[in-house]
Amino acid sequence: MTEMTAPGEPGAEIQIGSFKIADAAQSDTAGMAFVLDQMALRPAVQTLKAWALEQLAPVAGETAVDVGSGTGEDVAAFAELGLRAIGVEPSAGLRAEAVRRWPDSKAEFVDGLSDKLPFDDESVDVVRCERVLQHVDDPAGSVREMARILRPGGRIVLIDTDWQTAIVHPADPEVLQRMVASFLAEAANPYSGRLLRGQLADAGLEIIGESASTWLEPQSGAHQGFVSMMHVRAQQSGAITAAEAEAFAQGIVEAADRGAFHLSLTMYAVSAVKAPVA
Numbered sequence: 001m002t003e004m005t006a007p008g009e010p011g012a013e014i015q016i017g018s019f020k021i022a023d024a025a026q027s028d029t030a031g032m033a034f035v036l037d038q039m040a041l042r043p044a045v046q047t048l049k050a051w052a053l054e055q056l057a058p059v060a061g062e063t064a065v066d067v068g069s070g071t072g073e074d075v076a077a078f079a080e081l082g083l084r085a086i087g088v089e090p091s092a093g094l095r096a097e098a099v100r101r102w103p104d105s106k107a108e109f110v111d112g113l114s115d116k117l118p119f120d121d122e123s124v125d126v127v128r129c130e131r132v133l134q135h136v137d138d139p140a141g142s143v144r145e146m147a148r149i150l151r152p153g154g155r156i157v158l159i160d161t162d163w164q165t166a167i168v169h170p171a172d173p174e175v176l177q178r179m180v181a182s183f184l185a186e187a188a189n190p191y192s193g194r195l196l197r198g199q200l201a202d203a204g205l206e207i208i209g210e211s212a213s214t215w216l217e218p219q220s221g222a223h224q225g226f227v228s229m230m231h232v233r234a235q236q237s238g239a240i241t242a243a244e245a246e247a248f249a250q251g252i253v254e255a256a257d258r259g260a261f262h263l264s265l266t267m268y269a270v271s272a273v274k275a276p277v278a
């Protein structure tokens, strides 16, 4: 799934980047870090991060792994609680950014991929993986890999978006349908949110909880952010014309001026445990 990788001030040129690791060479670190920072401010994201921490119940001295750790915020939080905290992040730029951001932390950041984690079998107490599986080609294999490194009694939380839950108003329904279809077609795993529960169960883990949180974009979002990403990208891919993109952009900005713009997107979270040895 592509995500906007530049501030995108009204009128500014918008660069579209990607968190898909195959595209990493073209994605600039500052842009990716900007997007992650914007996301981390959203109440819906904060709600699920807090839920995950509660479900994982980390204990000082345990080992925690965050798969696809981005700028490292969640790894630093584990380190702060006295755990051995390791972020697995394939983007060298984001690993360097995480080290720069958390200089006093004991958090570690290592290279690796979700489907080939650099840890021994059953060597980890806690695993989290947030908004990563939508970008990977083998999400089910990645979850099996996370289950492999988890010790019996170990806990795991997966969080991800389901892009079919995106609602935008106002928009010509037919144009919106083409925009969403083009958006879904280029994502590695756009329906990730709904699949998490089954992926954990299929990996032999016992589900202990689930949650969801809906992102409600503020009115200012009509000028920049996701919505710009959607119509700019749809136009770039040829799914909508320049005139349709402009009409869409104008329609949502006019709606926002009278407080009538709506954009929402739902993220899901599931927690599980690896059965302890009897």
Ligand SMILES: C[S@@+](CC[C@H](N)C(=O)[O-])C[C@H]1O[C@@H](n2cnc3c(N)ncnc32)[C@H](O)[C@@H]1O
Pocket (backbone or CB within 6 Å): 019, 020, 021, 036, 067, 068, 069, 070, 071, 088, 089, 090, 091, 094, 112, 113, 114, 115, 129, 130, 131, 132, 135, 136
């Ligand atoms: C949307 S960001 C989420 C970052 C972080 N988990 C957070 O909550 O802010 C997705 C992250 O997944 C990483 N990523 C992409 N493909 C990956 C893979 N196959 N294995 C591990 N991480 C991956 C990206 O480099 C990026 O840091």
